[in-house]
Amino acid sequence: MPRKFVVIDTETTGNAPKKGDRIIQIGVSVVEGNRVxxxxxxxxxxxxxIPVFIQQLTGIDDEDVADAPSFTEIAPKILDLLEDAYFVAHNVPFDLNFINQELQDAGFSPFVGKVIDTVECARILYPSAPGYQLSQLAEWLEITHVRPHQADSDAIVTASLLIMLLNKLENLPQRTLKWLGSLASGLESDIEQWIKERKNEKIRWSVEDEDFVEEFKGIALKKTSTTETSYKKENLEGESSFFSQNGRLASNWNQYEHRPAQEQMSTEVKEAFENRHHALIEAGTGIGKTIAYLVPALYYSKKTGRNVVISTHTITLQEQLMQKEIPLLQATVPFSFHTVLLKGKSHYLCLRKFKQLLTTAPSTYEEVLGLSQILIWILETDTGDVEEINIAGGSASTFWEKVCTDDSVFSKASQPWTSRNFYERAKEKANKADLLITNHALLFADIKKEDRLLPPYxxxxxxxxxxxxxxxxxxxxDQINYFYLNQVLHRIGVLDKTGLFQQLFVYEQSIDYFFSSAWYQRREDYFTLLKYEMDELFRMLHQFCRNQSIQKRTDVGKLSIRYNPGREDSPEWRAIKDSVKRILVLFEEEETAWLSFYDHLSHLVRPASNEEGMLYDFKTAVEQIEGICESLVSLLLEEDDNFVYWMEVDNKGAANATYLYTRPVDVSDLLADRFFAEKDSIILTSAxxxxxxxxxxxxxxWGLADFGPSKLQLTSTYSFDKQAKLLVPEDMALIKDGEKDFIMETAEFIYHAASITEGKMLVLFTSFDMLRKTYHQLKKWDEESxxxxxxxxxxSGSRSKLMKTFKQHEQAILLGTNAFWxxxxxxxxxxxxLVIVRLPFPPPDEPQTQARIEQVKKEGKSAFSHVTLPQAVLRFKQGFGRLIRHKNDKGVVVVLDRRILQSNYGSxxxxxxPQLPIVQKPSDDILNEMATFFYEK
Incomplete structure (x- = not known):
């Protein structure tokens, strides 16, 4: 095997060598013996x-290359270096394609040796990295990267990365190397033989695995602590240095400055817990509300021995709690306490399902890569939480579904894995925790389920x-969609050799022959018919939605319509109902046969075998189809007057890609009965x-009227009158007078305002369509970038990725909607x-909003005053809160919707x-106000 690694990076005129793009710079670093x-x-x-955007990206212009050698002149040098070596690059296909095209154009033979792609290897060996671009990895691994997008610098950095990858690979446990070796043939990098050599060296020289690794059922994973952590409740000795007056924040404790409002909130939370009542607390920015509720929650838990649940909506706040506030408290309080973050089952890796998939032939490249990543991740993770791993590929969610924890965690097949089950471990810790951090979704899923997901609280x-x-x-x-349905049917896989039923039937035939081929053929026929009926049902629903949308002149794109399952009586709807009934009959027949198959095979499979695991996964999938059938009944055959029903389709999507939803219109009674009446004290806080x-x-x-909650409103501690201004251009077009003019004026204002603020601008829209049109107009004007x-x-990218990109640029404009408010x-x-383009009234065609409006009208109330306006005001407060986040922040909020000052509801x-200066002037004067605000001393 070659021991030389030649790392190559190229800068080029574009992305397509076959279309004439050429190399403009090449950098090479030779690695031997783990050094350059x-x-x-x-x-x-x-x-x-060289195109302008390439010059801007690389810093290389036409003058730099004017006197440079041609590729033909340097080709012999490149070929000499590559002899008997691995070709290594960060994204091998790109650089190798360019090198080979240039070699062939120069009359040389292309390189056909072994390759290593450091992107692929980094994905595997650093599964928790935040990203895999070279600059991201360099920053994360603390590799100095002097000149990104210059080939010589990039090649040196890639060589440093390669050395780190090779070192990590060499130090993997023997068992991990064995499994990686079995997967390596499915990778793009030629590392299979290299891995096997490393594994054999460990056997030959008896190299011991690290102390932190243990082997369990044939896989290597991070060793669990053998020392049982003490979770006992303890007396609060010395709490006076942290608490004052029985649970309030000590005014001299806060490591920042004393905040009276924070102490006031802390007192309110303490009294609500002790007096067993609910509390509503509005806390503006700068209050420090997180610490204000954590302190009394912690004090109450330690004093009474009862746990307290902290529920958030976003992962961002959960991470902030676990990584910032909780460590701060742990470093400050004179006693120990235990905090656990608990999520739903599907967030956690199931080692049984992972091992099961590992021992079968992976069906896709994404599976090979995902399994390889997990082999490394389980050597490092304590939690098994999917948020820790950066799973590769566009079908990451489909892969994770195959290895995540589900209801089979409670089955006999999973019992041998209980001691290493991440979900069970998290639940056990949660049962003993003082503070339990979770999310709103799990909180309400726990309320809905009979078998509780959270410990009693x-x-x-x-x-x-x-x-x-x-x-x-x-x-x-409730909700259901065709993609989920199809995924579950595929898992059962009567018609697919890789499906659970097919594999189990082959196994049954090898040991028993109880079920005949005729019986199997009948199952296949019934399953084919069941799948056909389900496909047909969703095709009819898709067509029904399209027809109704056209009748209502719904906009193209995503089509959405409300329906009433108990009152629809068209021929199309009767056909839909008949289809559901046929599905129920077919499933009842199949379910009986499948469960008989399961019962028989459960007495034959070997305990803790792969077949036992597959059998329980099969039963889980059958139960999922049963749940789908129950959902189809509740969504299409039954009707509840307090629920709204709607369906959505993508106008350009597949012919059966339909989504069905039902939601309660009014949740006040449900919340009152299932939540507020069941708990002693619920603290509801927000800005x-x-x-x-x-x-x-x-x-x-929310149904709180009968509970008499205490109420506390704490305004922001910041000096908004000095830190901010609200600016309203009074001459902006109204959208009702023409969308085209409104978008043109919006784009024009953003463009001019950005030149004053030097970017640093967040623009909030209420619709994606308007956002896109404004974006394209701005791009036309900003040709020089x-x-x-x-x-x-x-x-493309998630909210967090777009936010990171925004912060990385000195002059950036971020256009957002929905989640960015x-x-x-x-x-x-x-x-x-901060620019707010329009007042955020809820879309009038949104089904739940429509239903609430209809309900309020029936009660003889104003829908605008009781539904539309309150939602818009609360949303507006959230959007406004994006600007001033700290006491030294300074900025302006521009509202381009002049209704805020010219309508009777604008007040x-x-x-x-908060109290702040408000300026209403023509657009040009508003721009002058901005310039004065930012540049006047």
């Missing part, structure tokens, strides 16, 4: 103009509580709970201007804001 032994770099004359803090009714409605409703300084709206909406224009839904934190100079929005 030689380097070579050169500009290359492409004999063509009577006290809970609901942070980001403005999502309460939305999350309650979602989790107390947006009041309208006109009143909690009346949320009290009525003065600003980094980042748009949600236009540029809340839960994002851009403190300091990264954000100095509701203004009253929701």
């Amino acid at each position: 032994t030689e380097t070579f770099s050169s500009f290359v004359n492409p004999f063509k103009h 009577k006290h809970v803090v609901v942070d980001e509580a403005h999502h309460l009714d939305e999350l309650a409605s979602k989790n107390l409703g 947006a709970l009041t309208i006109k300084d009143s909690f009346s709206y949320v009290i009525q909406k 003065d600003f980094a224009l980042i748009a949600q839904g236009v540029k 809340e839960g994002i934190d851009i403190p300091g100079e990264d954000l100095s201007c 509701d929005f203004i009253q929701s804001l």
Whole structure:
């Protein structure tokens, strides 16, 4: 095997060598004996103009390459270096394709030796890395990267990365190397033989595995602690240095400054816990509400021996709690306490399912890569939480479904794995925790399920509580879609040799022959018919939705319609109902046969064998289909007057890609009966709970009227009158007068405002369509790329990825909608201007909003005053809160919707804001106001 690794990086005029793009710079680093032994770099004359965007990206212009050698002149040097070596690159296909094309054009033979792709290897060996671009890895691994996008610098960094990868690979446990070797043939990098040599060396020289590794049922994983952590409740000795007056925040404790409002909130939470009542607390920015509720929650738990649940809506806040506030408390308090983060089952790796998939032939490259990543990850993780691993591939969720924990965790097949089960370990810790951190989704899933997901609790803090009714409605409703249905049917796999039923039947035939081929053929026929009927049902639903949408002149794109399952009576709907009934009959026949098959085989499979695991997975899949059938009944055959029903399709999607939903219209009674009446004390806190300084709206909406909650409103401690201004251009077009003019004026204002603020601007929209149109208009004007224009839904990436990109650029404009109205934190100079394009009234065609409006009208009330306006005001408060995040922040909020000052309801929005200067002038004068605000001393 070669012991020489030649790392090559190229800079090029484009991405397509076959279409004439050429190399403009090459960098080479030779690695031997885990060190760089030689380097070579050169500009290359492409004999063509270098595009402007390539010049901006690389810093290489036409003058740099004008006197450079041609590739033909340096080709012998490259070939000499590559002799008997691995070709290594960060994204091998790109660099190797260019090198081979240039070699062939110069009359040389292409390179056909072994290759190593450091992107692929980094994905495997660093499964928890935040990203796999070279610059991301260099920063994460603390590799100095002087000149990104210059081939010589990139080659040196890639060589350093390669050395780290080889070292980590060499030090893997023997068992891990064995499994990696079995998967390596499915990888793009030629590392199979190299891995086997490392494994054999460990056997030959009896190299001991590290102390932190243990072998369990044939796989190597991080050793669990043999020392049992003490979770006993203890007396609060010495608490006076941390608490004052029985659970309030000690005014001299806070490591920042004394905050009276924070202490006031802490007292309110303490009294609610002790007096067993619910509390509503609106806490503006700067209050320090997280510490304000954690301190009394912790004190109450330690004093009484009862756990307290902290529920958040976003992963961001959960991470902030676990990585910032909890360690701060642990380092400060004079006693020990235990905090556990608990999520739903599907967030945790199931080692049994992982081992089972590992021992079968992976069906896709994504599976090979995913299994390889997990082999390394289980040597490092304590939690098995999917949030820790950066699973590769576009079908990551499909792969994770095959290895995550599900209801089979309670089966006999999973019992041998119980001691190493991540979910069970998290639950055990949660049962003994003082503070249990979870999310709203799991909180309400626990309320809905008869078998509780959370340990028993009577006290809970609901942070980001403005999502309460939305999350309650979602989790107390029901939904089904064709993709999930198809995924479950595929898992059962009667017609697929890799499916569970097929594999189990082959196994049964090898040991028993109880079930005949005729019986199997009948199952196959019934399954074919069941799948056909389900495909046909969703095709009819798709067509029904399209027809109804066309009749209602719904916009193209995503089509959505409401329906009433008990009152629809068209021929199309009767055909849909008949299809559901046929599915129920077919499934009843199949379920009986499948469960008989399961019962028989459960007495034959060997305990703890792969077949036993597959058998329980098969039963779980059957139960999932049963749940799907129950959902089809509740969604299409039954009707509840308090529920709204709707379906959605993508107008350009597959002919059966339909989504069905039902949600309770009014959750007040459900929350009152299942949540507030069941708990001793629920603290509901958020920055947006009041309208006109009143909690009346949320009290009525959440069913709190009969519980007499205490109420506390704490305004922000920041000096908004000095730190911010609200600017409203009075001459902006109204969208009702023409969308085209409104978008043109919006884009024009953003463009001019950005030149004053030097970017650093967040623009909030209420629709993706308007966002996209504004983005494309801005791109037309900004041909020189003065600003980094980042748009949600236009540029790919998650919210966190777009946020990171925004912060990385000195002059950036971020266009966002929906998720960007809340839960994002851009403190300091990264954000100095917030533009709210339109007042955030809920879309009038949104099914739940429609249903609530109809309900309020039946009660003789104003739908605008009781539904539309309150939702918009609370949303507006959330959006406004994105600007001033810290006491030294400074910026302006521009509202391009002049209705905020010119309509009779505009005062509701203004009253929701802290006291600050408000300026209403023509657009040009507003721009002058901005310039004065930012540049005047």
